[in-house]
Amino acid sequence: MRKLVGWTVLVAGVGGLGYVATTNHAVSMEDVITERAGGISGAAELPVDVQVSGRDVTASGLAVDQAALDQLRDEYSEIEGVRVVNVDAVELLPVADPFEIQISKTDDGAMTAEGVVPSYTAQAQLGDVAADLPLAAGAPDGWAQLAASGRAALGPLNSGQMTLSGTDLSLSGVANSPAEFAAANAALGSVPDGYTSDVQIDVLDDGTPLRLNLIVAASAVTGSAKLPTELDGDAGFAGFDAMQSPLASADADWPDAARTVVQATGSLIDGEVSLEETSLMVRGQASPEGKAAAEAALAGLPATYSQDVDIELWDDGEPLQVSVAWDGSTATADGKLPADFTLSGPTDVAVDPTGATSFRPDADGAFTANANAGVAALGSLNEGTLVATADAITLTGTATSPKVNAALDAALENAAPDTQITREFTYLDDGSPAAWVLDYDAATGATIEGRLPTTLEVSDLSDALGVPNLEGTTGVALEDDTAGPAVEMLTVTSEYLPEIETLKLSRDGDGTELDVVMAPGIDVDLVAADLAERLPSDVALTISATENLPQQGAYRVNNATGLGEVYLNGYWIPDLNFETSVAGCTEQTALQMADGGINFLSGSARLDAASARVINALAAIAVPCVEADLELEVAGHTDAQGDADQNQILSQDRAATVRSALIARGVPERAITSIGFGETQPIADNETPEGRAENRRTEIEWFERGALRNP
Structure with a gap:
């Protein structure tokens, strides 16, 4: 009994000492266990609350599955000093089958989600859209990461839906451009082994920049464009092959800039225009007014736009040429002339050329020199055509004679150097004298x-x-x-x-x-x-x-008088037709002597040369009149100048000369008498030259045969 009691007392004493020791040690051990248990809970996939009392550990919270719960219990139990582990308050997640999440994104960018997540970590990875989703077990390995990638893939899209059901992922939606499409695919990445994916993303835009590509030919504008929504239906772009983007321009200035570029392009005649984003290129040709209008319009583009603009004065590419037709008095012209060039016709005849006028000046002056030189040369022709270019002059036509070449050479000296000159002329004359x-x-x-x-x-x-x-x-x-x-x-x-x-x-x-x-x-x-x-x-x-005398009686018509003539006795006697009576013979004699009568050399009885005509006519009268039994008297008269006796002799000699001339022409000698009256029978005033001229005369008077006065 004592032994038992002693043992009991001993035990009790020892036990009392142990209690005191144990109580102090337990406090320090509890802190250690709490710290270690908290670390295990913090590392758990799901949140776990742990309570430590002495060496006892009590956990509450969630575990993905029984394996996770068993692992948690084992990890708590392995803490040194732990006596009791109680995980009865840790609940297992419900098993979702299929383990699925669906995230939707609308056009306004808002996202919503339905389904379950395997953990708060996964919930955090998915962001606010998954904040209210319940946790569940049954997620395949890698599910949470793929779900997060799917959620990220929705970010670049305008709208879409991602569904991850078990190991099957589907992603559909709308992307603005290939860039967003690529970003979505990049965010999704590659799916883990054992997973399948079905990605269906519509791309609204081709991703190419907004642009205008315009061609101008003969002032007509055609081209292609990619336009933002702001220009959808804009009449200014109606004639273009336009791709209409569903997107608004990222640059708020681009729509107005595009309108400005189209306006400027309309001022060109030929050219190419390209506007891509904020980069502008213009290569073209325009009239002076069009060039100024285009450049003024483009000056209004924002300063952020780069401009490479080169607008030249328009030209059709054909060489400068003028063709001038000249008829000797008027000129017409056609061709293509440089700006500020005035064409004057040959010999300064005004000419209004037809054809084209380039907006460009004659850069080196060669055309102007050749045109002016050619026109000057053309004026030397009777008629012709000039074709002049910057390097050639061609002249064709009719020239008076080769002498014109001197004038042509002088004019063409003013042609541009190295000009090819061609002349093709028909000469109206050989240039020799008349x-x-x-x-x-x-x-x-x-x-x-x-x-x-x-x-x-x-x-x-x-x-x-x-x-x-x-x-x-x-x-x-x-x-x-x-x-x-x-x-x-x-x-x-x-x-x-x-x-x-x-x-x-x-x-x-x-x-x-x-x-x-x-x-x-x-x-x-x-x-x-x-x-x-x-x-x-x-x-x-x-x-x-004349040495070739005709035969006696030969007949001809004298072309000078129009009278017929008969060759008689060495003289051409006119063939006269008249009445052979005293009156008729007198009248015919007066008629033949009316144009000048019979004249002599001054102071001489020698007939002058012209009197032969009258003598021949008197013979033509006398022969038939004498044959009609008439006789004639030749009377000579002088003026009162000089000695009267000498005048008397001179008058007689002159009358005798006429008588002899008539006899020589075949008038019978018997029928003619001659007499001189000197100055005794004036018919005009001898005091005047005119009167004296009238007084110097030879008279013929006709008589019946036998009635002739005796001289």
């Missing part, structure tokens, strides 16, 4: 052949010679304007034309020749002396008597 021959024959008339100077007409020669018709073929020496003395010569010579048998007037570059053959019975010496005195001294004059 050369012509006029032939006259009393029996056959007058003809003319050759080339006359420009200042001489055939009619001038015909009028001067006194023949109505001057037959022949003549041309014009277009480079010779010297008529020479021809008209004057023929005018003087024509006074003797009824007495001329043949006449030949020749003129060429060497001078003038006149060859005259007088009719039979004409005083050649007197004619030669008269013509030599009156004709120009530089005329080569030859006068001779």
